[in-house]
Amino acid sequence: MREKDNKIKNINLAFPCQEDWKSMTDFDKGKICEKCTSKVYDFVNKTDAEFNEIIKHSKTSVCGRFSTSQLNNTFLKYAASTLFTASGLLNPVFGQELIKTDSIQIAPNQILEEEETDVFIGIIVEQQPVPESGYEGFLNKIAKEIKLPEGLTQKGKVYVQFIVDTTGKMQDITIIKGLNELADKEVLRAIKAVDERFKPGRQRGKLVRTRMHIPITFDPEMGKKKKK
Secondary structure (H helix, E strand, C coil): CCCHHHECCCEEECCCCCCCHHHCEEECCEEEECCCCEEEEECCCCEHHHHHHHHHHCCCCCEEEEEHHHECHHHHHHHHHCCEEECCCCCHHHHHHHHHHHHHHCCCCCCCCHHHCCEEEEEEECECCEECCHHHHHHHHHHHHCCCCCCCCCCEEEEEEEEECCCCCEEEEEEEECCCHHHHHHHHHHHHHHCCCEECEEECCEEECEEEEEEEEECHHHHHHHHC
């Protein structure tokens, strides 16, 4: 049995990756993601020494798979807070309620193996970027800014990506997985309008450009119910 103090802990990820672990190609230390052609190391059952050995010999950013017990609370708060619904009627209180609701909805119906529960994939960073208004404040701003596009009837998610540069500004805001033209355009408009500033991320003690993702769910039916 491994010693408790030799466990991996307090890891920060740049963002929770949405790619499917099981669909990736195997290699001896994990998987290879076909979308970004990166190696994704499986650290779920690894020791801190094994983790540090891989980090030490890596010349580029390392992507890994971790259980929640191995992750930093800052990242877990970010991962949880990025699950909210855009109904066109959002206010800060409603947004917080939807965070909890959406988190429950995406939970698996059945847990098959303990080690598969609450597992995240992402690029490892020493210090994750933090919005100046906090994650909750940042997402509340987005919730207030987003309007339900007229004529939108389709429910689903829009995944938006942006880079936080070394000065804390958001750059290269793009849709990496869209819903439709109406929803995609509204998400881009809202994120750019909010124009949040961040405390930049750090890697090996230096300020770095960090990529981040936010999934936004549109639910036209929920918007109609709130209007009644």
